[in-house]
Amino acid sequence: MTQQRLYVRLLMAVTLPLILVTATLWPVLHVHLETRQESIRAETRAIMQVGKDTLLRDIKETLSYALAVAEMPIIKAHMIGENGEGVDSSTSAQLTGFLATLIEHYPRYTKLILIDNQGSEVLRAPVGITSDPRFDDYSHASTDYFKAASQLSARDLYISPPGRNLQYELFSGEVVPVVNVATPIFEQGERQGMVLLSLNWQHLTEAVQQAMLIDPDAGVLLADAQGGWLLTEGSQRLPMIRFGDNYARLAAEPWQPVTEQDEGAFTLGNHLLRFQRLDIRSEAYEGLTGRIFSQDDTLPWVLGVSLPTPTWKSLLQDEAIVVWFLLLTYSTAVALGIYWSISRHQQRKLRREAQQQATEVSNLYENAPCGYHSLNADGVILKMNQTELDWLGLTRNVVGKRSYRDFISPDSLPDFDAAFQDVQAGRQGEAECTLIATDGHERQVVIQGVGYLENDRFKYSNATVFDITERKQLEEKLRAQAMTDPLTGVYNRRYLQSQASVEMSRASRHQTPISLIAIDIDHFKHINDEYGHDAGDEVLKRFTSVIQGLLRQEDLLCRVGGEEFAILLPDTPLDKAWQVAERIRVAVEQTQVPIEHDDVPVTIAITASFGVTHIANGEKTLKAAIKRADSGLYEAKDAGRNRIVLQET
Numbered sequence: 001m002t003q004q005r006l007y008v009r010l011l012m013a014v015t016l017p018l019i020l021v022t023a024t025l026w027p028v029l030h031v032h033l034e035t036r037q038e039s040i041r042a043e044t045r046a047i048m049q050v051g052k053d054t055l056l057r058d059i060k061e062t063l064s065y066a067l068a069v070a071e072m073p074i075i076k077a078h079m080i081g082e083n084g085e086g087v088d089s090s091t092s093a094q095l096t097g098f099l100a101t102l103i104e105h106y107p108r109y110t111k112l113i114l115i116d117n118q119g120s121e122v123l124r125a126p127v128g129i130t131s132d133p134r135f136d137d138y139s140h141a142s143t144d145y146f147k148a149a150s151q152l153s154a155r156d157l158y159i160s161p162p163g164r165n166l167q168y169e170l171f172s173g174e175v176v177p178v179v180n181v182a183t184p185i186f187e188q189g190e191r192q193g194m195v196l197l198s199l200n201w202q203h204l205t206e207a208v209q210q211a212m213l214i215d216p217d218a219g220v221l222l223a224d225a226q227g228g229w230l231l232t233e234g235s236q237r238l239p240m241i242r243f244g245d246n247y248a249r250l251a252a253e254p255w256q257p258v259t260e261q262d263e264g265a266f267t268l269g270n271h272l273l274r275f276q277r278l279d280i281r282s283e284a285y286e287g288l289t290g291r292i293f294s295q296d297d298t299l300p301w302v303l304g305v306s307l308p309t310p311t312w313k314s315l316l317q318d319e320a321i322v323v324w325f326l327l328l329t330y331s332t333a334v335a336l337g338i339y340w341s342i343s344r345h346q347q348r349k350l351r352r353e354a355q356q357q358a359t360e361v362s363n364l365y366e367n368a369p370c371g372y373h374s375l376n377a378d379g380v381i382l383k384m385n386q387t388e389l390d391w392l393g394l395t396r397n398v399v400g401k402r403s404y405r406d407f408i409s410p411d412s413l414p415d416f417d418a419a420f421q422d423v424q425a426g427r428q429g430e431a432e433c434t435l436i437a438t439d440g441h442e443r444q445v446v447i448q449g450v451g452y453l454e455n456d457r458f459k460y461s462n463a464t465v466f467d468i469t470e471r472k473q474l475e476e477k478l479r480a481q482a483m484t485d486p487l488t489g490v491y492n493r494r495y496l497q498s499q500a501s502v503e504m505s506r507a508s509r510h511q512t513p514i515s516l517i518a519i520d521i522d523h524f525k526h527i528n529d530e531y532g533h534d535a536g537d538e539v540l541k542r543f544t545s546v547i548q549g550l551l552r553q554e555d556l557l558c559r560v561g562g563e564e565f566a567i568l569l570p571d572t573p574l575d576k577a578w579q580v581a582e583r584i585r586v587a588v589e590q591t592q593v594p595i596e597h598d599d600v601p602v603t604i605a606i607t608a609s610f611g612v613t614h615i616a617n618g619e620k621t622l623k624a625a626i627k628r629a630d631s632g633l634y635e636a637k638d639a640g641r642n643r644i645v646l647q648e649t
């Protein structure tokens, strides 16, 4: 159970910090990601603008260039000459050189041709480059630009679709697409011919691409209205696509949204694609030109740029420091969590063990086989264990209210007070006392106390209380056994000796008489011999019982030998002692002791002989008195037994 709780805590320690740290860092990272996404959007906008500017600038320059050529007086004059009285050969050579210089100066133009109204070339630069490798007769009459430009007014322009139809140029064996720009030449209100200026489309698109690839991750898209790919290089997503391929078919997914709106941006996979449709006919050219014509189905073009969008993965890959910080934060949080779980588990374990120990100690204290208590300087109970409370029949309410002395028997109080004084002085104190419970029950105890002092001032005492009642009772029993005869229960000779000196000195002090009777059962040997030893024992018991029934409390009956007894009679003169002896003699004589002999009930009659003497004041020991009494006893035996003989001192 405890182990399971530890596992749950460890699980929480791992998951909770992860959740908390993630919850804290998530919004920050999210904002960071959004900022980066926003910056990517802004970057695509900027790249688009650069691309668009580059494209339109080159187109615009081409248009201006074509118009400028058509407006040049020398060219107009040359065309009038061509159409009329003829041209001067030197002027023609001069013009050819001039046009060749123009083309050489601007390498992005592949050719410049002056064409008459019939479609025949008048002049071209550079000389030797045909409009198409398949043309031999230099006639442009069937071309799209000738047909279109023949219909145009002054300053109108025709732009052919890039690389459409036969508008290619051959450079060093490589065919490159071109855009043909044609504009009519008017002079004196008459159409004198047209100017054809071919723009190297590859040159233009490379310039556009170069401008747009300011971010090496950028991908450039340029397609015509039909989805024809207008770049010489492939795109990032379609590296194999080449000029003229059908982008709309090869990349239907991004193409679809492009056809639905003029401009916009959308996310495709992990790329952001921004696009804009450009119709060069409607772009403003600052009033330089008249109308601009082209083939309707190829315009507008679509210019686009794609940039990889930041993802969580790319964000973390780019932000190595953030990743390390995150890992450090996570591992620190998890480590702290694990440390917290384990230390808490250990703490709980230690607390549980401490509680268990405290309970055990408390149980030991409360239910110890001895009493414990603490008293203040006035002897008032400050603390008492359950054992002692039970002994005294008290409840805990007594704490702080009752004095411990209230439960000490009056005869024990001096000993208790003396011991308590020792304790208050900082010494060990010990006293044997009798405790009296609320129900009057007495208990013999030994109290061992020790005092606690602060700055030599007594604060409280701690005492251990041992119940010695049983020991006392045992001692008493042993003491009684040591003083009594085990067969008859009367006192023995030792007790007689010790007690006699007490009684004799008391008699001497109070000047009172004291007497001694010696008794011996007659022919006791015969009883033993006749009926057996057990019967003799029975006689002895009955004999003492009869005598005790005739004595006072203070008289002392002792068995001093086998069948010999003595009675010490305090405060008794000799004549009274004789009367007592006579009373006993008669009673013994009348006693019949019933016994079983050979399974037959029989009775034994007994008699006894007595020697009686008085103990004089001043006699120090009993010895002489015993001797006298014995002497009387022997006389009584000798005289026939069952009689009393007095022996004067």
Ligand SMILES: Nc1nc2c(ncn2[C@@H]2O[C@H](COP(=O)(O)OP(=O)(O)OP(=O)(O)O)[C@@H](O)[C@H]2O)c(=O)[nH]1
Binding pocket: 487, 520, 521, 522, 523, 524, 525, 526, 528, 532, 533, 534, 535, 536, 537, 540, 561, 562, 563, 637, 641
């Ligand atoms: N049954 C029993 N006999 C005891 C005990 N103590 C002593 N005796 C016996 O008491 C007898 C005493 O006998 P004796 O000293 O000869 O005296 P007696 O037979 O009484 O004769 P007299 O005193 O002359 O009358 C002995 O046989 C002892 O063995 C005892 O505790 N029990």
